[in-house]
Amino acid sequence: MIDFLLSHPEKIVSPLLNHIYMTAVTLVISVLLASLLTVLAAVIPVLGNILTAFFSVVYSIPSLALFALQIPLTGLGRTTAVTVLCAYNQYLLLGNFLAGLNEVDPGVREAAKGIGMTVMQELFLVQVPLAKKALFAGIRLAVVSTIGIGTIAAAINAGGLGVLLFDGLRTMNTVKILWGSLLSAILAVSANGILKWAEKGVSG
Amino acid sequence: MNNRRMIAIEYEQVSKQFSKNAKPSVDRVSAQIEEGEFITILGSSGCGKTTLLKMTNRLLDPSGGRIILFGQDISTVDPVTVRRRMGYVIQQIGLLPHMTVEENITILPKLMKQDRETVRSRARQLLSMVQLDPDTYAARYPSELSGGQQQRVGLARALMPDPKIMLLDEPFGAIDAITRISLQNELLRIHRETKKTFLLVTHDINEAMKLGMRVMIMDKGRLLQFDTPHNIIRHPADPFVEALIRSAYEQQSFWEGVQDD
Incomplete structure (x- = not known):
């Protein structure tokens, strides 16, 4: 395995960087989107239920099928991969965000309302800080899931660590398969760790 | 101008029904509260006293009737604005x-x-x-x-x-007896100092009678009697009120009995 790394470093490093890039782009877009949808759901509670139901249906579609379905719209490549990964993440993020915000003590929320906070003030000054743990848990879950599902994206030419896995499978090259699996696992574990560390920083 | 003080809060046939087939939680309550009064609302849990209070700052909206604060129908005012004009303690x-x-x-x-x-x-x-x-x-x-x-x-x-109006929803409900007494006394002092209109919800008859210049007694959503503690004790308007007063007397005679031993 080390021989392979030394003889073809670019065959490992480039898919890895690609994977990190894909994950980062997906994370930023999906967190922004989920935050926006969460705010909308706070204003219009029915919308939260509709969105949750919709994205749970999306999430139940196997990834390869969803990638294939998206190809006519955005073609082969990274855009399609990121679009699909963001759609999957909405289920995880929105679900965790809404559940976390709703779990804030109803007495505290009523007090916030009772002293004259608007819906937005209650959301950002009371619910978000008190639900920080659940919000971060949702983000960590989404990142790990993105890294995992992202390997399938190689099937639609989006690159990433999936390239190593698929190549390895096609040519029966165990070393490639091992490198692909090992690196996605390491990536997932370290992303989780980094986010946990960031969470501690935010909580002060 | 005459000598009568301004009406701070007016309930006009106020009702609240949470769902169509349920019994109303608050049933056609009408009352006028003058500026600077300390009013207590007394009743057992589920009698509608908290619901009535929450309708006063639009945490809930009535399903019937009107609530008027200093001459203004609050259903025409934005809920956040209504709440910012009032003090609220839960x-x-x-x-x-x-x-x-x-x-x-x-x-x-x-x-x-x-x-x-x-x-x-x-x-x-x-x-x-x-x-x-x-x-x-x-x-x-x-x-x-x-x-x-x-x-x-x-x-x-x-x-x-x-705020001109203070709403207090069982503020001392979860507090030990000794602390409660001192907080009650301080509340009376603050009321004297600030001359605000106080509306306090409680299920404790002693607290209601001690703090209230007038007491609203509620049961099953209806306002049974709204009068000074003195008049309520002398002339209970309803068998429920009578039973309530008797319960307080019984408690008191228990203490007196212990003291006599």
């Missing part, structure tokens, strides 16, 4: 756990972009008024305070915008 939690005492008291005026220094000095003044030393307590978190101290902070926060 039992137990009430305080925002992630904010210090000072932040809890000053959050609303700060959001309304009032001058920071003025707000700060008023917060300190109010802490002293509720007998909490600002230097000791301003920077503490609610979890570092006793139940009684938390309720003092809740009181200071409600007084912050200098």
Whole structure:
């Protein structure tokens, strides 16, 4: 395995960087989107239920099928991969965000309302800080899931660590398969760790 | 102008039905509360007293009737505006756990972009008024305070915008008997000092009679009697009121009996 790394470093490093890039782009877009949808759901509670139901249906579609379905719209490549990964993440993020915000003590929320906070003030000054743990848990879950599902994206030419896995499978090259699996696992574990560390920083 | 004081709160046939087939939680309540009065609303749990209070600051909206504050029908006023004009104290939690005492008291005026220094000095003044030393307590978190101290902070926060009306929903419900008595006395003192209109909900007849200049007695959503403690005790208007008073007497004679032994 080390021989392979030394003889073809670019065959490992480039898919890895690609994977990190894909994950980062997906994370930023999906967190922004989920935050926006969460705010909308706070204003219009029915919308939260509709969105949750919709994205749970999306999430139940196997990834390869969803990638294939998206190809006519955005073609082969990274855009399609990121679009699909963001759609999957909405289920995880929105679900965790809404559940976390709703779990804030109803007495505290009523007090916030009772002293004259608007819906937005209650959301950002009371619910978000008190639900920080659940919000971060949702983000960590989404990142790990993105890294995992992202390997399938190689099937639609989006690159990433999936390239190593698929190549390895096609040519029966165990070393490639091992490198692909090992690196996605390491990536997932370290992303989780980094986010946990960031969470501690935010909580002060 | 005549000598009569202004009407602060007027309930006009106010009803609340939470669902179509349910019995009304509040059933055609009509009452007038004058400015500067200390009114207590007394009743057992589920009698509609908290519902009536929450309709007063639009945490709930009536399904029938009108509520008029200083001549203005509150259904025409934005709920957030209604709430910012009133002080609101609820039992137990009430305080925002992630904010210090000072932040809890000053959050609303700060959001309304009032001058920071003025707000700060008023917060300190109010802490002293509720007998909490600002230097000791301003920077503490609610979890570092006793139940009684938390309720003092809740009181200071409600007084912050200098509201004309104070709504208190069983503020001493979760507080031990000794602390409760001293908080009750302080509430009376604050009422005397501020001359605000106080509306306090309680299920404790002793508390209702001690604090209220007039007492609203509610049962099953209806307002049974609204009068001074003296008149209620002398002339109970309803068998339920009579039973309530008898229960208080029985408790008292128990204590007297123990003393005589």
